[in-house]
């Protein structure tokens with residue numbers, strides 16, 4: 001049987017493998033000792049518990065991600081409120097509120113003061129409609145402005161979704177998110193969190209699924225070079241082993257962009273990145289704290305309340321890369337106490353700085369993203385950085401894998 005070699009076991013590679021496994025022989029080659037890439041759990045000895053490399057949020061409108069999770073049986077590990085509710089706390093102005101978009105497509109919630117951001121008018125939200133017509137070369141800030149609604153709603157949402165400051169972020173990519181979630185009504189923007197960890201929802205069930213289908217995963221297999229012959233890939237060079245490809249064999253390259261450009265001649269890819277900082281505290285969430293709170297007027301952006309820990313995410317976090325970890329932990333812990341309404345000494349903590357968390361979602365970098373199809377007839381590209389039409393997200397990564405799988409199943 002013809003074989004599909006998938007290089008990289010992040011969500012893009014796993015998604016391609018899951019799509020292909022029931023009709024093809026699938027072999028995944030992963031450089032690391034584990035799967036999941038930038039979306040995985042690990043045991044952290046400072047906290048003495050299993051945590052995620054970074055908190056990840058999905059929305060119920062992330063159709064590809066949810067279809068993947070359902071197929072592998074990971075959807076049961078995603079939790080969130082039954083309705084689209086988003087709690088916010090402005091610690092500078094000492095004000096908390098709950099945003100509650102209504103379920104249907106007609107956004108009548110913007111006319112209901114108790115459902116929208118305090119001190120804003122329904123008309124303020126209409127500006128977002130213009131965003132849906134944004135061109136690929138436009139940046140986001142002119143669409144969302146810099147008034148109170150931007151500070152309290154648009155900035156927190158878009159900075160985390162794009163991992164790029166709105167002053168330089170692509171309005172086109174922001175519009176794609178709005179189109180797939182908020183514009184479809186509250187039913188498509190219920191927040192979902194992998195409460196038992198990212199690996200339990202997205203990685204371990206995928207590996208089980210693949211093994212049951214006869215797929216194989218080789219860990220510690222780092223692709224060092226690709227050999228090309230005419231219009232096809234002829235071999236994969238893993239250093240100690242060179243894998244020759246049969247005439248019908250195909251390859252999905254699902255590695256990060258910096259790796260891909262070194263392997264594929266002439267490949268253009270986004271090579272500017274933005275950081276994400278996560279702070280984890282070994283302190284169980286108080287009972288009254290929601291699973292997710294948007295934090296305004298602080299360094300912290302989103303506070304996740306888990307049963308065994310409190311975790312904070314800061315996106316587009318270049319400004320904190322040089323800050324000593326202990327200083328960050330102390331400052332963020334002060335903010336956590338202010339939001340959650342308690343006082344306690346700093347518990348065991350962990351700060352994770354992901355310098356290259358995602359590519360920078362600017363119009364310039366977006367223009368460099370390659371399509372899944374390549375000039376080599378048995379090579380397809382996958383990854384959140386390929387041309388998915390979305391910023392670097394779980395949804396984009398999983399969709400890119402499915403697209404690459406489609407090219408390999410012909």
Ligand SMILES: Cc1cc2nc3c(=O)[nH]c(=O)nc-3n(C[C@H](O)[C@H](O)[C@H](O)COP(=O)(O)OP(=O)(O)OC[C@H]3O[C@@H](n4cnc5c(N)ncnc54)[C@H](O)[C@@H]3O)c2cc1C
Pocket residue numbers: 007008009010011012013029030031032035036037038039053054055056057058221222223224254255256259276278354356357358382383384385392393394395397
């Ligand atoms: C801290 C953080 C927070 C995030 N938060 C969110 C969020 O809230 N919501 C959301 O939707 N998205 C979020 N994301 C983005 C999301 O994690 C990514 O979009 C997604 O995981 C990317 O998957 P991928 O498969 O494209 O890439 P990767 O996960 O980078 O996978 C690439 C794989 O290739 C392997 N590899 C590399 N080189 C080689 C080689 N030479 N040979 C073999 N294998 C190789 C790597 O080890 C890795 O396993 C976040 C990311 C980070 C880092």
